Amino acid sequence: MKIRLLVPAVGISVISLFISLFLLGHFEIYAQRERVVGPHVKQTASVTKVVSTRSSTFARAAAENARLRGSLTWVFGGKTQTGWTIYVPLISHTIGTDAAPESDEFALALSNWQGDSGILPSGILDAATLAAFTKHWQSRRLGRSGLISSDSLRAAPIGEFFDPTRAPDLLQLDQETYAAYQKMVAAAVRDLGQELKATKTGELAPDEKFFRIVSAYRSPEYQAALRRREPNAGRAALAKHSPHSTGHALDIYVGGEPVRTLDSNRLIQVQTPAYKWLVKNAHRFGFYPYFYEPWHWEYVPGK
Ligand SMILES: [Zn+2]
CATH class of the missing domain: 3.30.1380.10 (Muramoyl-pentapeptide Carboxypeptidase; domain 2)
Structure with missing residues (x-):
């Protein structure tokens, strides 16, 4: 009699255990899916935010470059220099773009070069960036190699x-x-x-x-x-x-x-x-x- 009762009881326990495990497993899968889906949605939102922030950053940088190319004051060879329009072909070649200097694309290429050169990647061609360019160009020149034989x-x-x-x-x-x-x-x-x-x-x-x-x-x-x-x-x-x-x-x-x-x-x-x-x-x-x-x-x- 005891055994007769025990068998269904064990059976019910085993079945409920399986049901619990099934539900738990299902919940875990669901939870995992949540974890996968959750950050993905968040990431998409933050990427959109980053992209729009970057493009507005470069629009601002482009406007600054349009202004600075004819007006930036700097000193070279003991003389005050104005703007950097003269150096646009060299700058464009150095940063690897043919885009106009007042374009967002130019600012983006410039910011990449700035980043690679260890200066603030603002996309703005300011005095510090111009100094980095001139240093880079001057570094490729002849040294003080003295007189030729x-x-x-x-x-x-x-x-x-x-x-x-x-x-x-x-x-x-x-x-x-x-x-x-x-x-x-x-x-x-x-x-x-x-x-x-x-x-x-x-x-x-x-x-x-x-x-x-x-x-x-x-x-x-x-x-x-x-x-x-x-x-x-x-x-x-x-x-x-x-x-x-x-x-x-x-x-x-x-x-x-x-x-x-x-x-x-x-x-x-x-x-x-x-x-x-x-x-x-x-x-x-x-x-x-x-x-x-x-x-x-x-x-x-x-x-
Ligand atoms: Zn010469």
């Missing part, structure tokens, strides 16, 4: 020079630099097509001035004479230790007055196809710019 100098044909009456002792440059320059100009002639006058064999036509060498190697004596002639020229205009005395620096004709630092002249130069091409391509041939002088390029292979 004269056996690496060679004279280039007068036809390579901007001034066909240039003195014979001013036609020299480092021979490796000259070979790289020739390769670079051949590529520019191929790429720029109708923008340049070229011969049938793919060289610059004799009357084409763009890409011609304005100045190459300068002996320390010649540099000193230049400084004596212009004693009041700013530090940026005429350096005491010129990279030209290494034989690895070239002034290349990129438009306007060949080597004049006046803002209006440099604004003309930085808009020429020749300059824009150099900004995007010169590094492939080992040439890096001096940002302040659109015509000045230095051969620093492997840097």
